[in-house]
Structure formats: C-alpha cells, structure tokens
Amino acid sequence: MKMKNPPVNSLSLELLTEFSIGLEKLEIDRGCRGLILTSVRDPIFSAGLDITEMCGKSAEHYAAFWRAVQEMWLKLFGSNMVIIAAVNGSSPAGGCLMALCCDYRIMADSPKYSIGLNETQLGIVAPFWFKDTMTHIVGSRVTEQSLQLGQMYPAPAALKIGLVDQLVPEDKVQSTAATVMAQWLSVPDHARQITKSMIRKPIIDRLVKQREADINNFVSFISKESIQKSLLVYMERLRQKKQ
Amino acid sequence: MKMKNPPVNSLSLELLTEFSIGLEKLEIDRGCRGLILTSVRDPIFSAGLDITEMCGKSAEHYAAFWRAVQEMWLKLFGSNMVIIAAVNGSSPAGGCLMALCCDYRIMADSPKYSIGLNETQLGIVAPFWFKDTMTHIVGSRVTEQSLQLGQMYPAPAALKIGLVDQLVPEDKVQSTAATVMAQWLSVPDHARQITKSMIRKPIIDRLVKQREADINNFVSFISKESIQKSLLVYMERLRQKKQ
Amino acid sequence: MKMKNPPVNSLSLELLTEFSIGLEKLEIDRGCRGLILTSVRDPIFSAGLDITEMCGKSAEHYAAFWRAVQEMWLKLFGSNMVIIAAVNGSSPAGGCLMALCCDYRIMADSPKYSIGLNETQLGIVAPFWFKDTMTHIVGSRVTEQSLQLGQMYPAPAALKIGLVDQLVPEDKVQSTAATVMAQWLSVPDHARQITKSMIRKPIIDRLVKQREADINNFVSFISKESIQKSLLVYMERLRQKKQ
Numbered sequence: 001m002k003m004k005n006p007p008v009n010s011l012s013l014e015l016l017t018e019f020s021i022g023l024e025k026l027e028i029d030r031g032c033r034g035l036i037l038t039s040v041r042d043p044i045f046s047a048g049l050d051i052t053e054m055c056g057k058s059a060e061h062y063a064a065f066w067r068a069v070q071e072m073w074l075k076l077f078g079s080n081m082v083i084i085a086a087v088n089g090s091s092p093a094g095g096c097l098m099a100l101c102c103d104y105r106i107m108a109d110s111p112k113y114s115i116g117l118n119e120t121q122l123g124i125v126a127p128f129w130f131k132d133t134m135t136h137i138v139g140s141r142v143t144e145q146s147l148q149l150g151q152m153y154p155a156p157a158a159l160k161i162g163l164v165d166q167l168v169p170e171d172k173v174q175s176t177a178a179t180v181m182a183q184w185l186s187v188p189d190h191a192r193q194i195t196k197s198m199i200r201k202p203i204i205d206r207l208v209k210q211r212e213a214d215i216n217n218f219v220s221f222i223s224k225e226s227i228q229k230s231l232l233v234y235m236e237r238l239r240q241k242k243q
Numbered sequence: 244m245k246m247k248n249p250p251v252n253s254l255s256l257e258l259l260t261e262f263s264i265g266l267e268k269l270e271i272d273r274g275c276r277g278l279i280l281t282s283v284r285d286p287i288f289s290a291g292l293d294i295t296e297m298c299g300k301s302a303e304h305y306a307a308f309w310r311a312v313q314e315m316w317l318k319l320f321g322s323n324m325v326i327i328a329a330v331n332g333s334s335p336a337g338g339c340l341m342a343l344c345c346d347y348r349i350m351a352d353s354p355k356y357s358i359g360l361n362e363t364q365l366g367i368v369a370p371f372w373f374k375d376t377m378t379h380i381v382g383s384r385v386t387e388q389s390l391q392l393g394q395m396y397p398a399p400a401a402l403k404i405g406l407v408d409q410l411v412p413e414d415k416v417q418s419t420a421a422t423v424m425a426q427w428l429s430v431p432d433h434a435r436q437i438t439k440s441m442i443r444k445p446i447i448d449r450l451v452k453q454r455e456a457d458i459n460n461f462v463s464f465i466s467k468e469s470i471q472k473s474l475l476v477y478m479e480r481l482r483q484k485k486q
Numbered sequence: 487m488k489m490k491n492p493p494v495n496s497l498s499l500e501l502l503t504e505f506s507i508g509l510e511k512l513e514i515d516r517g518c519r520g521l522i523l524t525s526v527r528d529p530i531f532s533a534g535l536d537i538t539e540m541c542g543k544s545a546e547h548y549a550a551f552w553r554a555v556q557e558m559w560l561k562l563f564g565s566n567m568v569i570i571a572a573v574n575g576s577s578p579a580g581g582c583l584m585a586l587c588c589d590y591r592i593m594a595d596s597p598k599y600s601i602g603l604n605e606t607q608l609g610i611v612a613p614f615w616f617k618d619t620m621t622h623i624v625g626s627r628v629t630e631q632s633l634q635l636g637q638m639y640p641a642p643a644a645l646k647i648g649l650v651d652q653l654v655p656e657d658k659v660q661s662t663a664a665t666v667m668a669q670w671l672s673v674p675d676h677a678r679q680i681t682k683s684m685i686r687k688p689i690i691d692r693l694v695k696q697r698e699a700d701i702n703n704f705v706s707f708i709s710k711e712s713i714q715k716s717l718l719v720y721m722e723r724l725r726q727k728k729q
Contacts, residue, residue, distance in 0.1 A: 198374060408631075434636075438612065
C-alpha cells in the first residue's frame with residue numbers, strides 16, 4: 001500500500017510515465033485500496049516538473065511531455081484509492097500539485113520546508129487544471145493570490161490556509177500517514193469511491209474535454225523565445241545556488 | 244414563527260410529507276416571515292432519514308420516499324423565509340442536511356452533540372445535492388473529506404469548520420435563535436428575499452433538472468442486495484446499542 | 487502608479503465615467519504596471535454608488551448610470567495591472583465592491599472603519615456580479631449571510647472573514663501598500679497577467695453575456711415606487727445624521 005518515488009528531484013517524462021503506469025496497475029489491483037505518496041529523499045518531496053524537459057527540445061517533445069503531465073494528474077486526481085500525501089520535504093510546483101491531488105496531506109512540521117505552486121516565479125503559468133485543483137483545496141481568493149505571486153508557503157503557513165491538513169514532527173510523518181490511512185480504510189470502499197468520484201468528476205471532465213487544446217496551448221507558450229530564455233536564466237540561477 | 248418537529252427521531256415518508264406541506268403553508272402565509280427549526284426532543288435535533296423506509300420495501304416505495312426527501316430539500320433550501328436552525332442535539336445525515344438548508348445555525352455548546360453527513364459510514368452515499376448544500380456552507384475541501392469519511396463533528400469542531408455559525412449553552416439555544424431572528428427580520432423582506440433566491444437558485448435548478456434521474460439512481464442503488472445487507476447490519480448494531 | 491479618487495464620497499455617473507477612462511489609459515500605458523487605489527478623504531474610502539443618481543431620474547438616466555457602474559467593474563476586476571486597495575476609511579456598498587476587485591486589500595486597523603455590501607439595508611439588491619465578486623473573495627456561506635443582512639464589518643471582523651487581507655495602523659496604510667506592490671511587481675508581468683486573466687475571465691464573461699438584461703433588470707427595479715420611497719427614507723435618515 002506504499003509507494004516510494006525514487007529520487008524524485010524532478011518529474012521527468014520517464015518518471016511521469018512510470019508513475020502513471022504504476023498507478024494504473026495498483027488501481028486495478030483489488031488488494032490495493034490505499035496509497036501513501038512520499039519521497040525517499042527527505043529534503044524534497046518533489047521538485048516538480050523537470051525543467052530540462054521544457055528547454056531546447058522539439059515541439060513534439062513538449063507535447064509528449066505535457067500529455068504525460070496531464071496523464072499523471074488524471075490518474076492521481078481521479079484515483080479510486082485513498083491517497084495520503086506524506087510531505088516530508090519541500091514541494092514546489094508539480095510536487096505541490098501531486099500533494100493537492102491526494103485525499104489528505106500530512107507535512108513535516110518544519111519552517112525550512114515549503115510548498116506551493118510557484119510557476120509564475122519561473123515566468124511560466126500553471127494551467128487551468130492546476131488552478132482548479134488548488135481552488136478545490138483552498139478556495140479562490142487564496143488560489144488567485146498564490147498563483148499570481150507564485151508563492152511558496154512554509155509548513156506552518158501552509159497549514160493555516162489549508163494547503164496541508166496536518167503538521168507532525170518530521171520523524172512522525174510516515175507513522176501518522178499510516179494511522180490516517182487506517183481511518184480512511186475503515187469506511188466502506190464502494191460508498192467512499194462513489195462519493196469521491198461524484199465530487200471530482202466535473203473537475204476532471206474539464207481537462208478531458210479540452211486536452212488537445214491544452215497541449216497546443218502549452219507547446220506554443222513554452223516554445224516562445226522569451227519563455228525559453230527565462231527558463232535558462234532560472235536554471236542558471238539554480239546551478240549557481242548548488243555550487 | 245416557530246415550528247417544532249414532533250419526535251423527529253427519524254425523517255419518515257409521513258413526516259417528510261407533513262413537513263413539506265406545513266412549510267408550503269407558512270410560505271404563502273404573509274404573516275410568517277421567519278421560522279426557527281428545532282426539536283422538542285433534546286438529545287437529538289434530527290436522526291436523519293428513516294432507515295426503515297429504505298429497507299425491504301418495493302421500488303415504488305423507495306421512489307416515493309426519495310421524492311419526499313427531494314421535496315423537503317427543495318422547499319427548505321428554497322424558502323423565502325428566514326430560517327434559523329436551533330440545533331439542540333445531535334444531527335446526523337438528513338438532520339444535518341436540514342440544518343445546512345437554514346440561513347443560520349446555532350448549536351448547543353456540548354461535545355456530546357455532533358453533526359455531519361455520515362452516509363458513507365452506513366455504506367450509502369449522499370447525493371449530489373446534499374454535497375452541493377454542504378459545499379455551499381463549508382467549501383469543497385472540507386466537504387470532500389467529510390463526505391468520504393462520513394465524519395460527525397462534535398459541536399466545537401463543527402464551529403471551527405463553519406458547519407454551524409454559533410455555539411451557545413444548551414439552555415440559551417432558543418433565546419439566541421429568537422435574538423438572531425429579530426436581527427434578520429430587521430432587513431427589508433423584498434431585498435433579502437431577492438438576494439437569497441439569486442444565490443440559491445442555481446443550486447436548486449441542478450436538482451430540478453435531474454430530479455427523475457436522481458430518483459432512478461437512488462432506487463437502483465438502494466435496491467442492491469449488498470446495500471440492503473449493509474443497512475440491516477447497521478440497524479442491528481443500533482438495536483444492540485440501545486439495549 | 488498611484489491614483490487618488492477625488493472627494494469620493496459617492497460614485498456618481500461623472501466620477502464612474504472618469505474612473506473607467508482613467509483606468510483604460512493606464513491599462514494601455516506600458517509604464518504603468520500597478521495601481522494603488524485609495525482615497526484622499528480619510529474617514530471614507532468610498533461611500534459607494536451615489537444614491538442621488540438612483541432617485542427621481544428618468545429610465546434613460548438609470549440605464550446610463552448602471553452601464554457606468556458595470557463598466558467600472560469590468561475595467562477594474564478585469565485589469566491586467568496589479569491593483570492594491572489601501573482602504574483608509576469606511577467602505578460600504580460600491581466602495582466595498584471596488585476594494586473586492588483589487589488583487590490585495592490593506593485596511594486601516596480601526597474598529598471605527600467598516601466595510602461590506604450593505605445594499606439590503608437600503609432596500610436595494612446587490613446584483614449577481616457583486617455577489618460573484620464577493621464569493622470569489624470570501625466564499626459562498628459568508629457571502630450569502632452578508633448580502634442577506636447587508637452586513638458591515640468593522641476592520642478586525644473583516645480581516646477574520648478574509649474580506650481584507652491585512653490590517654495596519656492608519657498612518658502605515660500607504661507605505662504598506664507600496665511595499666506589497668513592490669512584492670507583486672517582482673513577479674514577471676506576462677506570467678502574472680495570464681494567471682489573473684485565466685481566473686477572472688469566467689466571472690467577467692457572465693456579466694458580458696447578460697449586460698443588457700442586467701441593465702433592464704436594474705432600471706425596472708429602481709423605478710418601482712416602493713424602492714424610490716425606501717431610498718428617500720434612507721437619504722432623509724443620512725441627512726438627519728449629519729446635522
């Protein structure tokens with residue numbers, strides 16, 4: 001019932017594809033009713049989408065990458081299983097999105113870890129279904145301000161606005177996730193699944209209906225010279241930080 | 244301006260029908276501008292839908308019962324009057340729904356009383372219009388988690404998430420409701436009514452448009468052998484609790 | 487980057503028209519990326535719509551006035567700029583609406599200042615796009631109760647329900663607004679603008695689609711003898727208060 005996302009520094013095309021296939025397998029496995037989403041690398045839950053997949057590649061590559069991001073979201077947000085996020089590190093952009101897709105979010109209680117959809121800080125834009133997912137969790141005022149500012153929230157601030165549901169000491173994240181999972185699994189599966197699907201289906205249908213348009217939109221945006229330049233600047237800054 | 248729901252242990256087909264007719268009469272009575280919804284039996288505000296109406300009956304009976312539940316909701320949520328809930332006891336499932344339909348909810352400040360839509364705990368599912376009503380009051384994150392878990396909230400927790408608006412000592416519930424009612428009735432009726440109807444009409448229209456489909460959906464769900472079995476198990480558990 | 491609304495006691499047809507033209511000019515001026523909305527008259531941020539424009543005038547006048555109110559909202563809520571409200575005084579009705587259209591609201595921390603959509607107290611009704619704007623900021627439960635009651639919130643209460651984002655001492659409102667503006671302007675414009683527009687466009691489109699119907703609706707409502715009488719009573723009360 002647990003899954004560990006290997007190094008998970010970034011969600012590459014390969015990792016996203018593996019993730020979706022893995023999730024689909026668990027979905028049809030009747031023995032698996034719940035999943036704890038966590039990272040084996042402590043300081044980072046997930047660094048989000050792999051920027052190298054969005055830089056200096058062909059339009060075909062961008063399209064394939066974006067389809068994989070959509071697929072991951074469709075599978076994760078639309079899952080019938082109970083999915084608990086054990087957020088044991090920072091979780092920007094795509095990492096935050098994954099946490100938001102879960103049924104419940106537990107985060108390590110440390111101000112050094114933060115979470116948020118910070119796309120605008122990189123000069124890019126979270127698409128409408130990222131926005132819909134965040135609005136579903138924290139409402140429209142907080143979502144609008146967060147997305148415009150590309151704001152990252154330290155754990156205590158994330159709890160306050162409802163971006164995560166619970167903070168626990170870092171070494172209790174996994175055990176708390178297991179306890180919470182037991183509570184969720186005590187509810188009859190069929191009633192819980194119908195309820196979850198009734199609530200999420202309208203949000204999922206919005207992307208399903210305009211999936212190709214959303215891909216075209218991403219490809220034409222990311223192919224712009226100005227966007228490419230701003231991503232390169234961002235990556236250069238990251239590289240210098242590491243040194 | 245007050246109404247007392249007789250024993251209100253459970254919302255039977257008969258009680259629901261009486262309730263809707265009574266509400267309709269008050270609605271057209273120009274002398275009645277507001278209503279305080281409360282229970283004469285203290286430990287329970289309303290036990291919700293009568294499970295015996297959903298067990299071992301004919302498809303026709305299930306359909307008639309569900310239509311009566313819809314009718315109650317349409318009348319109560321769509322009322323032009325000011326309706327204040329004086330929640331003087333526990334309020335699961337249908338009882339919680341009735342409180343959520345009111346304009347303002349006052350609850351007895353006691354952790355022994357709780358309120359919530361706990362349908363999944365019985366193996367059944369709150370329909371989309373129960374969900375819409377709850378989302379209207381507490382937003383989509385809390386609604387999704389509550390409905391999946393079938394969670395009952397003790398009074399203090401209910402206040403915290405906004406499921407009720409105010410807690411007062413048990414013996415002050417009625418007098419507070421009267422004070423709040425006076426405040427609401429000080430607003431010019433026509434302006435308040437247009438405002439209320441503008442906000443609630445889209446939510447009401449969703450059920451009106453798919454009323455028959457919703458009945459068919461309920462009948463086919465509740466007629467399933469597995470659902471009938473799980474309701475019998477639940478009723479047996481209740482019976483043993485009482486002894 | 488700052489704009490001061492002259493006496494701003496009330497939003498007259500003339501002031502609304504000037505405001506929309508001024509905003510449009512700034513919108514196409516590439517040098518202007520942000521705007522701080524404030525009042526030069528301290529005790530009042532804006533008194534809201536000018537009631538004299540709604541009393542004893544012709545149907546043509548009401549229609550022209552309402553079109554100007556719509557235009558102000560379309561321009562302000564739909565602006566590409568960062569707009570910060572520096573609420574340095576009370577802000578009822580139309581004044582509250584203007585603040586709600588901004589990206590962020592800073593209010594003077596004084597219980598003597600209050601803010602809210604208090605239309606029903608005057609016997610009139612906030613139209614659906616006022617309601618949509620408020621729901622966008624504080625959610626549907628608070629909006630429904632506020633609009634029905636025509637409730638004004640003193641600054642601390644306004645912060646609590648999220649109607650404003652931050653309270654600061656009265657003499658710090660402007661400097662705080664400047665600091666917040668600097669933070670918002672540090673985000674790449676194109677990414678922030680696309681994000682803002684993605685979120686607000688569906689809300690704006692609702693009015694665009696039914697603009698003429700909304701005008702007709704306003705004109706027929708405000709022309710009613712009973713509404714005219716109730717506005718005259720309200721103005722008389724205001725006049726007596728001032729003496």
